[in-house]
Amino acid sequence: MTSVVVAFTGGAVVLWGLGRNLLTVNVLSPLSLPGRGFFSYQVFATMSTLHVAGAKQSRSLDSSVLSAIGRTPLLRLQCAEPGPGARVRVFGKAEFMNPGGSVKDRPALRIVKEGIESGRFDPNRHVLIDATSGNTGIAYAMLGAAMSFTVELAIPANASSERKRLLRSLGATLHLTDPLEGTDGAQAKVRNLVAKSNGQYFYPDQYNNEANWRSHFETTGPEILQQTNGEITHFITGLGTTGTFMGVSRYLQQFDDSIARVAMQPDSPLHGLEGLKHMATARVPGIYDADIATDQVVISTSDAYAMTRRMAREEGLMVGPSAGANVAAAARLARSIDVGTVVTILCDTGSRYLSDSFWDEPESATHVQSTPD
Numbered sequence: 001m002t003s004v005v006v007a008f009t010g011g012a013v014v015l016w017g018l019g020r021n022l023l024t025v026n027v028l029s030p031l032s033l034p035g036r037g038f039f040s041y042q043v044f045a046t047m048s049t050l051h052v053a054g055a056k057q058s059r060s061l062d063s064s065v066l067s068a069i070g071r072t073p074l075l076r077l078q079c080a081e082p083g084p085g086a087r088v089r090v091f092g093k094a095e096f097m098n099p100g101g102s103v104k105d106r107p108a109l110r111i112v113k114e115g116i117e118s119g120r121f122d123p124n125r126h127v128l129i130d131a132t133s134g135n136t137g138i139a140y141a142m143l144g145a146a147m148s149f150t151v152e153l154a155i156p157a158n159a160s161s162e163r164k165r166l167l168r169s170l171g172a173t174l175h176l177t178d179p180l181e182g183t184d185g186a187q188a189k190v191r192n193l194v195a196k197s198n199g200q201y202f203y204p205d206q207y208n209n210e211a212n213w214r215s216h217f218e219t220t221g222p223e224i225l226q227q228t229n230g231e232i233t234h235f236i237t238g239l240g241t242t243g244t245f246m247g248v249s250r251y252l253q254q255f256d257d258s259i260a261r262v263a264m265q266p267d268s269p270l271h272g273l274e275g276l277k278h279m280a281t282a283r284v285p286g287i288y289d290a291d292i293a294t295d296q297v298v299i300s301t302s303d304a305y306a307m308t309r310r311m312a313r314e315e316g317l318m319v320g321p322s323a324g325a326n327v328a329a330a331a332r333l334a335r336s337i338d339v340g341t342v343v344t345i346l347c348d349t350g351s352r353y354l355s356d357s358f359w360d361e362p363e364s365a366t367h368v369q370s371t372p373d
């Protein structure tokens with residue numbers, strides 16, 4: 001057993017130093033994992049090693065929930081395409097299929113992993129605390145349950161009731177903050193708690209943690225490139241912590257600088273798009289570099305809601321409003337070009353917003369066939 005752990009640790013170190021490399025495949029092959037690409041296996045194998053070395057109870061993570069993170073399908077979204085005859089395809093990366101139900105499983109795993117590797121996070125001694133609009137918290141809580149560490153989260157009190165219940169069910173403790181202050185207020189609360197503590201907290205600070213965007217640089221970006229056979233011409237997604245946009249965009253830029261990288265944000269500070277930031281009025285995340293974007297667009301909450309409903313009714317895809325905003329932005333972009341392959345992110349599952357009233361709003365006549373009595 002010891003020799004296996006040493007071998008994995010060695011592989012992980014090499015992987016960390018060199019990024020994607022063949023040695024990783026060699027190192028991982030003894031795990032006999034089902035073949036769905038190797039990028040996420042890297043993270044998984046590294047996490048397995050760390051858990052064996054550092055958790056309260058020694059427990060194998062080989063077939064745990066960690067192994068289900070990443071390698072999500074890329075789905076064709078005809079509702080966002082200009083129509084028959086158009087030479088533009090639109091795809092959505094189905095991040096709601098991650099085990100925590102959102103794109104945030106990837107950065108959370110990477111953040112925990114880097115925290116343990118750097119020695120900043122000792123799962124036996126520290127409580128992981130962070131500010132999150134919900135999905136990163138769900139991912140942390142999921143990892144905390146699987147890896148036996150404690151999780152505390154500051155979250156705006158107006159986050160959906162489904163999210164709060166989910167977080168508590170996974171064992172996290174919640175600090176509810178003023179809804180009017182949004183995620184900025186949640187961040188302030190965490191900084192306050194950490195400042196007053198005597199070192200029991202590990203505060204990963206996803207807004208300023210490079211592991212956030214690196215998780216997408218090393219997994220989401222390569223997966224998208226592979227799944228489009230390198231044919232992607234436009235990447236467009238909304239800005240929250242900005243990790244998804246920064247990581248995927250940097251990866252694509254490195255592959256081919258001519259791929260358009262379009263950053264989307266809500267059109268007003270008082271929007272209903274959980275997870276997204278109106279940059280002009282919000283605290284700008286430290287990991288954000290506006291120069292990476294080749295273009296910036298805004299989307300209204302009503303357009304986002306309308307597209308979220310269309311996704312459910314026309315594509316059979318239950319996604320959240322930020323995914324609806326992404327697809328609405330992708331559809332607009334698709335109409336503005338003659339040829340191309342547009343990719344966006346389906347950030348989280350719509351089941352988290354079932355109590356929201358936007359689902360009940362009437363559809364425009366063009367999209368819903370009324371059924372006569």
Ligand SMILES: Cc1ncc(COP(=O)(O)O)c(C=O)c1O
Pocket residue numbers: 102103104133134135136238239240241242243244245274275276320322323347348
């Ligand atoms: C539902 C949802 N959509 C979009 C985002 C934005 O992703 P990112 O933080 O990578 O910018 C988040 C982030 O928390 C989210 O929870």
